[in-house]
Amino acid sequence: MTQQEIAAQEKRAVQGQEKTRAGRFFLPVVDIQEFNDSLKLYADMPGVKQSDVEVTLHGGALTIVGTVSTEAYQKLAPLYTEYNVGNYFRQFELNEDIDDQRINATMRDGVLELTLPKSERARPRRIEVSAR
Amino acid sequence: MALLRYSPEMDPVTNLIALQSDLERFLRNPGYELGVSGSGGFPPVNIFDTGDGVAVIAEIPGIDPKAISVSGQGHTLTIKGERRREISTEATGYHRRERAFGEFSRSVQLPEQLDLDKAVASYDAGMLTIKVPKAEAAKPRQIAVKPA
Numbered sequence: 340m341t342q343q344e345i346a347a348q349e350k351r352a353v354q355g356q357e358k359t360r361a362g363r364f365f366l367p368v369v370d371i372q373e374f375n376d377s378l379k380l381y382a383d384m385p386g387v388k389q390s391d392v393e394v395t396l397h398g399g400a401l402t403i404v405g406t407v408s409t410e411a412y413q414k415l416a417p418l419y420t421e422y423n424v425g426n427y428f429r430q431f432e433l434n435e436d437i438d439d440q441r442i443n444a445t446m447r448d449g450v451l452e453l454t455l456p457k458s459e460r461a462r463p464r465r466i467e468v469s470a471r
Numbered sequence: 472m473a474l475l476r477y478s479p480e481m482d483p484v485t486n487l488i489a490l491q492s493d494l495e496r497f498l499r500n501p502g503y504e505l506g507v508s509g510s511g512g513f514p515p516v517n518i519f520d521t522g523d524g525v526a527v528i529a530e531i532p533g534i535d536p537k538a539i540s541v542s543g544q545g546h547t548l549t550i551k552g553e554r555r556r557e558i559s560t561e562a563t564g565y566h567r568r569e570r571a572f573g574e575f576s577r578s579v580q581l582p583e584q585l586d587l588d589k590a591v592a593s594y595d596a597g598m599l600t601i602k603v604p605k606a607e608a609a610k611p612r613q614i615a616v617k618p619a
Contacts, residue, residue: 345573347514369567370569372562379562411598417497418525449597
C-alpha cells in the first residue's frame with residue numbers, strides 16, 4: 340500500500356450569513372458517501388464534545404453546528420499559532436428523500452458521523468424487464 | 472504577558488472572541504523559532520506558555536490515540552502517526568471527499584530549559600495536548616538574604 344503524507348488544511352471561515360452567536364465560525368471538512376439505502380456523512384470538528392453538537396434536518400436542509408469550549412485555554416498565553424479555534428457551522432441541501440425519523444448521529448474523537456437513511460420511495464429499485 | 476485571559480468568570484462569548492483575536496495575533500509568529508519541520512505540516516499546532524512550561528495543542532480529529540506517537544529529543548518534540556479512513560466497502564460513491572488521510576510526522580522546536588522527560592500527552596475530542604513543564608533548574612528560586 341502506498342502511503343501518503345497529509346498536508347495541513349487551512350480552516351475556512353463561514354462567509355455570508357451572519358450568525359446571532361458572536362465569534363468566528365468555521366466550515367468543518369466533510370466526506371459524504373452514498374450507499375444504496377443511505378447517505379453517510381463524516382465531519383471533522385476537532386475540539387467539539389459529543390454534548391456540543393447539534394444536527395437538524397428541516398425542509399430538506401441539513402444543518403450541523405458544533406460548539407467549542409474555551410475551558411482548555413484558561414491561563415494559557417499563545418507563543419506561536421497555526422490555526423484558530425471557533426464554532427463550526429455547515430449546511431447542506433439534501434437532494435435525496437431522507438427518513439428523518441431514522442437519522443443516526445455519533446460524535447467520536449472530534450468526528451461527527453451521520454447516517455441518513457433514504458426513505459423507502461427514494462431507494463433505487465431494480466425493475467425487472469420482462470420478455471414480451 | 473498576563474496569564475489571566477479566558478477566565479471562567481468571563482462570559483463564554485467574550486472568552487471565545489478574546490481567544491480568537493489572540494490566536495490570530497500570534498499566527499505564524501515570526502518571533503518564535505519553530506525549528507526543523509516548518510509551518511503548513513500536519514497536524515497544525517498551537518503553542519502556549521502555561522506559566523510553568525509550555526502546552527502544544529494539535530488538531531488531529533478521528534484517530535485512535537494509540538496510533539499517535541509523541542517523542543522528545545533535546546528540545547525537539549515529534550508527533551507521528553497515521554490517520555486512516557473509516558472503512559466502508561459497499562459505498563456506491565462519494566458526494567464530497569474533503570478530509571485528508573495518511574501518515575504524518577511533525578517536529579516542533581520547544582524553548583530551552585524544558586523537561587521533556589516530564590511531558591504529559593492527552594487526547595480528547597480530536598485534540599492532542601502535550602504539556603511540557605520547565606526544568607527544575609529553570610524555575611525561579613527564592614534566594615535567602617542572610618544577615619551579615
